[in-house]
Amino acid sequence: MFVVRHNFQVDVKEIPKVKSFVESTLSNWGVSREDLDDIVLACDEAATNIILHAYGPVDEARRKSDTIELTLRKKRNVVEVILRDRGISFDMAKVPLPDIRLNLAGKRRGGFGVHLMRSLMSRIRYQCRDGENRTILLKRLSS
């Protein structure tokens, strides 16, 4: 089993670092390009949601003192990603499916991030316990 962990600041400027960390780690672990692309995008979306939504209403001082902990784990043909944060809880299950036609008509906005995570990963879960949020992304590797 392989495990790595890294802490990121609560700042959108960290998103490229999240992508780079996930990409280089999975590449070192020999994950195929297709699976790697799916996991990198899902992590980009999960981290963006935490920074924009879980920490959106949170004051600057706490944003600076908190971090997002990202753990990557690979066991046999499964990669698990766990993002831990202490922002406002954000239940992804309540996010409705996006509607491209309503979006195009300017009648509705967004919803694509969570939909991408659900579609690209084998399973996603969200837990909130004792003020800590956990976003758990699971991917069964295709090769």
Added chain:
Amino acid sequence: MEIQVVQKGDLVVLQPKGSLDMYSSLELKNRMDKIAVGKNTEVFIDFSNINFVDSSGIGTLIKIAHQIQEAGGKVSLAGLKPTIEKVFKISGLINVFPILTEVELRNRLQGDS
């Protein structure tokens, strides 16, 4: 973000390069805002040099398309790599825009020269 723009009469080709994400997608929108769009304008967004699109990029593409369609123009997407095509299928973009290969886009431009 590097964005090349080719204009031939009513045809406009936007060729962004790199990633279409939270940072770069605004640059694409700003570039598009500078182009006059009329009812005969056809805009092709060429993704052959794009290797990553996230939900911010999708949101921006929808805003650009909405703006062009409101002005009476048409939007097509071209040169999708398999990774990008997968993301566009999931988000539904493939169902609402014509999709061209790189060759079809080139032929289209040559045909209008």
